[in-house]
Amino acid sequence: MTRWLVIGANGFLGHNALHALPGEVHAATRGGRHAIAHGSTIEVDLCNPRAAAGAIEALQPQVVLNTAALANHEECELHPELAQQINATAPGVLAGIAHQIGARFIHISTDAVFDGRSGNYRETDEPEPFSVYGQTKLAGEHAVLQYASALVVRTNFFGWSPGGQRSILEFFVNNLRAGIEVNGYSDFTVTSLYVGYLLSALDQLARQGATGLLHVASRDPLTKLAFGQQVAHEFGLNAELIRPASAAIGAHATSRVLNLSLNCDLAAQTLGEHLPTQAQGIAQAHRDQPPQPTTQ
Ligand SMILES: NC(=O)c1ccc[n+]([C@@H]2O[C@H](COP(=O)([O-])OP(=O)(O)OC[C@H]3O[C@@H](n4cnc5c(N)ncnc54)[C@H](OP(=O)(O)O)[C@@H]3O)[C@@H](O)[C@H]2O)c1
Numbered sequence: 001m002t003r004w005l006v007i008g009a010n011g012f013l014g015h016n017a018l019h020a021l022p023g024e025v026h027a028a029t030r031g032g033r034h035a036i037a038h039g040s041t042i043e044v045d046l047c048n049p050r051a052a053a054g055a056i057e058a059l060q061p062q063v064v065l066n067t068a069a070l071a072n073h074e075e076c077e078l079h080p081e082l083a084q085q086i087n088a089t090a091p092g093v094l095a096g097i098a099h100q101i102g103a104r105f106i107h108i109s110t111d112a113v114f115d116g117r118s119g120n121y122r123e124t125d126e127p128e129p130f131s132v133y134g135q136t137k138l139a140g141e142h143a144v145l146q147y148a149s150a151l152v153v154r155t156n157f158f159g160w161s162p163g164g165q166r167s168i169l170e171f172f173v174n175n176l177r178a179g180i181e182v183n184g185y186s187d188f189t190v191t192s193l194y195v196g197y198l199l200s201a202l203d204q205l206a207r208q209g210a211t212g213l214l215h216v217a218s219r220d221p222l223t224k225l226a227f228g229q230q231v232a233h234e235f236g237l238n239a240e241l242i243r244p245a246s247a248a249i250g251a252h253a254t255s256r257v258l259n260l261s262l263n264c265d266l267a268a269q270t271l272g273e274h275l276p277t278q279a280q281g282i283a284q285a286h287r288d289q290p291p292q293p294t295t296q
Pocket residue numbers: 008009010011012013014029030033044045046047066067068069070071072086108109110111137155156157158166
């Protein structure tokens with residue numbers, strides 16, 4: 001049975017990890033908030049990660065999974081020094097602590113290390129981030145990969161989040177259920193993986209002792225528009241409410257087409273099976289849907 005420590009356990013991925021990873025799962029959150037875990041909760045503040053070395057050592061995890069980040073693009077642009085500390089400096093310090101206690105370190109990175117001009121990016125392709133978020137996440141990868149036993153996983157994921165509003169799946173399900181019209185970007189393509197599938201892959205990679213850099217995402221690229229239409233189809237909702245739109249004129253304006261799709265051939269080879277499609281992930285998310293609040 002693997003003993004995990006999940007850093008960032010109140011976040012979208014961290015929260016899912018606490019509930020889905022098999023084995024003994026401990027949580028690390030920053031002060032003041034506590035995750036519901038079947039293990040214990042320790043405090044790790046990425047502004048001062050060295051302070052947590054003793055607590056991490058005392059837990060003796062076999063695998064440390066770092067899901068914590070400053071993951072909001074706008075926040076990163078507004079606070080680049082904080083983004084550098086949380087996304088770049090802290091992961092290197094935490095990977096060093098894991099190395100010292102003989103634990104594996106799995107660090108979550110992003111497709112946003114690429115510029116989105118070509119898509120189908122392999123691990124050997126040169127990253128060229130266009131945002132502070134992407135730049136600092138790339139620096140975090142370099143800091144972590146100094147340690148030979150570390151694994152960096154670039155991904156993009158969707159699923160059910162703690163507050164019910166964090167992921168693109170919830171964006172479409174919540175709005176379409178309420179009969180609200182939404183934009184579906186036809187010029188923004190990603191290979192988003194259902195979070196449950198991502199966590200199964202991380203568990204398998206940990207057990208295999210995988211190291212280095214891997215792209216773990218869905219095997220098929222979809223535009224945000226096509227994703228929304230697939231969600232509508234799967235959940236029996238009205239796809240006519242999704243207006244085809246351009247991301248270039250939205251809040252995340254980049255003034256060009258973005259294709260951040262990741263090529264997962266190496267991960268498939270390592271895992272010994274193809275990664276699922278986005279439609280399969282949406283169908284699995286439907287089966288895994290948390291109970292809906294009943295209306296009186
Ligand atoms: N969401 C996606 O589709 C996506 C796509 C590609 C890559 N990623 C990567 O996947 C990982 C997880 O993303 P997510 O969507 O789960 O992010 P999230 O929901 O924003 O969670 C990030 C977590 O980091 C924690 N955190 C932030 N600053 C901290 C600090 N100073 N000390 C300790 N903890 C701190 C937050 O704690 P609080 O809860 O206390 O604020 C939060 O729980 C990140 O590395 C992100 O870059 C995400």
